[in-house]
Amino acid sequence: MTIRSIYQLLCKRLPSYGDDYLNNNVTIKDVAKASGVSTATVSRVLRNKGYASNEIREKVLSTAKMLNYQPNALARSLKNHQTHTIGVVIPDISNPYFMRISRGIEDTVYQNGYNLIFASAEEKPKKENELLNLLFEKRVDAIVLATSGQNEEIVNKIKNSRIPIVLVDRELTEQNESIDFVAEDNFNAAFELTNYLLSKGHTRIGVVNGPQTVSTGIERYNGFKKAIQEYGLEEDPDFIFNGNFNQEDGENAVKNFFNRNNKPTAIISFNNTMSFGVLLQLTRMGYSLPRDVVLASYGEVEGAKLLKSPNIVYVSQSPYEMGVRVGEILMNRLMNHSTEPVIEKFRPKILIE
Structure with missing residues (x-):
């Protein structure tokens, strides 16, 4: 079946939408309707699991491509209870020190299938609170925080919800000893x-x-x-x-x-x-x-x-090494389900440039 014939078929089956339809968000039901098959069949083809004839498989894949169908990552994450994302809130995204920490984290978690979402609180506790709440609502799998202070309540809320949270570089005013903490001396x-x-x-x-x-x-x-x-x-x-x-x-x-x-x-x-x-x-x-x-x-x-x-x-300082250690703690929490709290301090050296 050619692309042109699929397009003509779509226009017949979806007359009220026309070209504009192709620019809207497309669901698996839309692909099924346009292909003339069940949603279960579309699901099997797109996940490449279960039987479907070559003709049906080609029709579904061609239709999905024509409609520009994109899998709903949020729906999938809700079903699996995982987003494979880790939120990182730092006080200054322009500071090379914090970016090296972030690089260390990323290099460690990426190889295990996780990606980072960065946010800068700009040394503002109110903005930090808003960012933490946003990441919590977005169901990230874990959070790393270099705190600007005054946010013990939301940090403890995240911890109590069993979302791993690691404090890096800075501790809370009223430090919770059950929260992982990596910093310098x-x-x-x-x-x-x-x-x-x-x-x-x-x-x-x-x-x-x-x-x-x-x-x-x-x-x-x-x-x-x-x-x-x-x-x-x-x-x-x-x-x-x-x-x-x-x-x-x-x-x-x-x-x-x-x-x-x-x-x-x-x-x-x-x-x-x-x-x-x-x-x-x-x-x-x-x-x-x-x-x-x-x-x-x-x-x-x-x-x-x-x-x-x-x-x-x-x-x-050793920001990259600190980031790697944070990443290791996160992976131990997420993949090995470790619960033993980690408190680790790096000892910097005095040098002359």
Whole structure:
């Protein structure tokens, strides 16, 4: 049967629709009606299961192609109770750190037949809550969350519904120990980074903080405070700038520090994106690293690779490896039905670029 003859047959059987019909959503019933066979026969042919003569098989397949029939993935997922999708909610989709985590997750789950759905909460708890509810309603098989905070209720709701959820990089304000958690040892890494500056004789250290509403911001700042206390120093409010993990905060922190008579000899920035802002603003203002000021960054600064000898002290992170570990935990939950909670922390290293 030719394509033209099938089309003519369709027009006879569906006179009220004509050409416009071919642009609408087509169901298996429509294919059956246009083919002149039962829905059960169409189902057998499309799934390639069960008997159908060669003539019937060719007619059904040709008709389905002519109608541009697409299987209903949602209906199939509801029947099988699986969508083979994993939702990933991160605070900043433009941050290379979170994208490397996501890549590690994807490389691990894709080989097992799962795909990721990405969403950026933009460090906004309200948007994060909306995204989590949306993924929950869409029946994703699992969720990965780098939280912006304040969403314990929906996270626990997802956990209690038996949908696997893994927290990555950041923990909840009121951490549920039954929820899987993969992160860095933020406190000790910040402690060691600060100790490095102190050991080099720096006592006027400008601090570019992350938000004190998320665990990473709190832990890194506490690591700094512990280091200076052990060194016999007190916090200087003039050298503390509270930011929100974005580039503008790094730029504004430098303006704040260097518009004072008593300027810092070193700056410690607790996020790679803020550190890039620090580097950018220092360059604009004509300061040279490390001659005029030393920069210590929690996380590698991508833009520093363009400089000949930046000499930036930084915490070397392992986002891809963390993502792989998250993927392994998810597969253990989804495929092996493991229930034992996993809490794992990576220990970063201090390097000089």
